[in-house]
Amino acid sequence: MSSEKVEMKDDHLDFLVELLTIGAGRSSEILSEMLDTYIQLSIPSIRQIDVKDLSNTIPEYLNQEVSVIDLMFKGDVSGESKLIFPAESARILGNLLLDADEDEDFDSAKVGVLTEVGNIVLNSIMGTISNYLKINFDYQIPVYQHNFTRNSLDDLRKSTDTLLLADTRFIAEKYSIQGDIALLFTMKSMEDLTKLMDKYLEEL
Template identity: 25%
Template sequence: MMELSELQEDAISELLNIGMGTAASALSQMVGEEVMLSVPSVTIVPRSEAAQAIGLGKDDQVSAVREHFTGSFWGDAMLLFPEGNSVELVRALLKEEMTLEMLSEMEQEALTEVGNIILNACLGSLANIFGDELHYEMPEFAHGACGMILADDKGGGSVLILRMDFTLQKTNVGGFLTLMMDVDSVQAFIAQIEQFMQEMA
């Protein structure tokens, strides 16, 4: 299985930090409170172990917004919210007292909009850093077992998982941002990073 050097991991983490910083700023403006970010983690695992690598069980129920992107590197950008957190985020967004049933009805639309803004901000930041252009498909909402949502139509293979946790400071609602790329995309991504590092040297 492909492995990353420590230098490559550090560079990827730093770039994700920049991208997610832009995304967190956008989310902070939407909810009117500070968004706390964790240190990014970078790992390459078999696709079947993706849920475990993110820190969730395969059967854990999550709400997710997935956005497929293509360009010089490609993959799936996802926002994942453990059960219950997604509804609380919708409540924080709408800033209105609503019944759980009403919030659940609005969950898909509200989270898809949040996902669109956050994922595009993060991916757009990476594209700007590389002086590149990424193309995004429309975000899709999904709810179900984490293992099913992270599964790929093609089955096996290895994926690079970039994970960053974010938490709304006041309401203590959190989720994960992940970028999942197959090995060919990872190699293309690393080539971009190494070119960027050479230009910065």
């Protein structure tokens, strides 16, 4: 296994945006039908971030509360996928889906519905990657966290060298809700993923 960080090319990142967009579209349909609320997801961009430089590249997460739904996976490629909302966006989305009062704070019902949203979105995205690249994933039960701040970023530095961060936009009724999808891979898995994408793109 190479000890050097794997740098993804623009072709890799563009292809991942395509795959994530397909997965987001599928999850939008499922959520809209299940919750009887029009929900649209878009993923306009993705970037690779050096975990050592997180405080400079995503400073918006350092000093605010966020809600995170974390889905770990193992298999041909191993890692974690995270759906991250600033706390206010998570509160708005939870209130919309539960028809709750806007002043209500997070409770078990809101945590439950946000976890289910994250589970659907992340499973749809990882399922799309799995289908296109013909790789198998075994998923763990999704975990909800609140107040994912500076200390949690320190934990990321212990688990991976690089992550992929995708800008994610939810349109729910008249509200625009901002979030991010983070994909974390071991160095070996990142290497394997780029090779699989190269193989797919060469066969087109």
